[in-house]
Amino acid sequence: MSLARRAVLRALPLPLLWAPLAACGAPAGTGDAAEGEIRGAVARxxxxxxxxxxxxxxxxxAYEVTSVRREGVRAFARAELRYRLAGYDTAPSGSAREVELVRDGAAWRVTSDRPAPGALPQPWDQGPVAVARGAHSLVLGAGGQERNLAGIAAGADRAVAAVTAAWPQRWAGRVVVLVPGTLDAMAALLGRPASDYRGLGAVTTGRVGAGPAPADRVVVNPEGYAELSEEGRRIVLTHETTHVATRAATSPRTPLWLSEGFADWAAYRGTGRTAAEAAPELARAVRRGELPGALPADEAFGFGGDPEALARAYGGAWLACRLIADRWGEAALVRLYQRAGREPLASALPGTLALDPAALTRAWQTYLTQELKP
Known part of the structure; x- marks a missing residue:
């Protein structure tokens, strides 16, 4: 699988809040008075x-304390941290935290703050955070990534411009990029095994179907990103930024071939790359006589499968969107994306392209044959 192709995967949902656990352990000293002192110490x-x-x-x-547990001169407050990135988030993001305190004479003093058990860390939990600002991007890096952040911010600015040209609908026109220090640190931020991201350049977090999500972030895998060519990095950042831009129009109804194919179409748009150059795995399969029988199913974009099959799914999705843009126009592709988030594809297709799913599949198969066979 080509590095650029391996670097793009479906947007990943990033859990923002965990339900607070019930308070346990010893009672909070003298009851409500001691608990009030602890809550006041956390507030200050x-x-x-x-x-x-x-x-x-x-x-x-702001920290909102949800429960308090006291163990002698130590106490543990479970809290919800809420914050916004100014100029980027439309609503507060959240994080479940555990704040530890000690009794210092007559008062309580906070000694540490960490993710609550089961909660994902924040970038600053992994060490000092460096910041780079672009005209339309904010890049937060940790773990020695400071020297790379300015270049990533410049690339993110270019990605925002490319996405705005491909997606004419209203969106924020800016993006937040997180650059953890290692692959393992990236996996920790996302709450998944590091093996899921090995070889990838970046992924996108967010909440599909919830409207504009304040926690949409592009998260770079510093190891995979470093292996990419300059063009590969540009494609990766544009692909992931497309997911940020289209989030409000994306829902569980949206087929993954359409959301991933559209993101690739936006990334490759205007590059001059031929179908065979951008989708070499699919080209080899078609030349062997292995023409896909259907548009890629959602399951084809999952983690942990055959990387060649995953690359063929992405190639097929991209070429389906490229076909629609070439034959029916870019505006029709955008309208289809919007309608497919609101209604079944079986009704969205006739309303935008005047054909049903079977007819689109046949047109796509013909297009693959024309574009990929020598």
Missing amino acids: WSAAPPAGLAGIPLEDW
């Missing part, structure tokens, strides 16, 4: 972001 401590995060444009920073 969390009144503003820590000094170490001064370079990050944080707004609406």
Whole structure:
């Protein structure tokens, strides 16, 4: 599988909030009075972001304590952290936290703050965070990635411009990129095994079907991204930024061949790459006489499968969207994407392209044969 193709995967949902666990352990000393003192200590401590995060444009920073557990001179407060990245988030993001305190004379003092059990870490939980700003991008990096952030911000700005040209609908026109220090750190941020991301350049987080999601982030795999050519990096960032731009129009109804194919179409649009150059795995299969019998199913885009099959699915999805743009026009492709998020594809297709799914499949198969056979 080509590095550029391996670097693009479906947008991944990133859980933002976990239900607080019930308080357990010893009662909070003298009852409500002790608990009130602990809550007050957390409120005073969390009144503003820590000094170490001064370079990050944080707004609406607040901890809401949901439960308190006291163990002698130590106490543990479960809390929900809420914050916004100013200029990028339309609503607060959230994170479940555990704040530890100690009794210091007559008062309680916060000694540590960490993700609550089962919750995902924030970037600053992995060490000092460096910040790079582009005209339309904010890049947060950790683990020694400082030297790479300015280049990624410039690439993200170019991606925003390319996506805006391909997706004329209203969107924020800006993107947040997270650059963890290692593949393992990336996996920790996303809550999945590192093996899921090995060889990938980046993924996108977000909540499909929930409208504009304040937590849409492009998360770079620093190891996979470093292996890409300059063009590969551009394609990866544009693909992932397309997912950010189209999030509000994407729902569980949207077929993955359409959402992933559209993101690839936006990324390859205007590059001059031929079908065989951009989809070599699918080209080899078609030349062997293995013409796909159907558009790629959602399952074809999953993790852990055959990488050649995954590359063929992405190639087929891209060429389906390229076919629609070439034959019916780019505006028709955008309208189909929007309608497919609101209604079944079986009704969205006749309303935009005047054909049914079977007719689209036949046209796609003919297009594959024309574009991929020597």
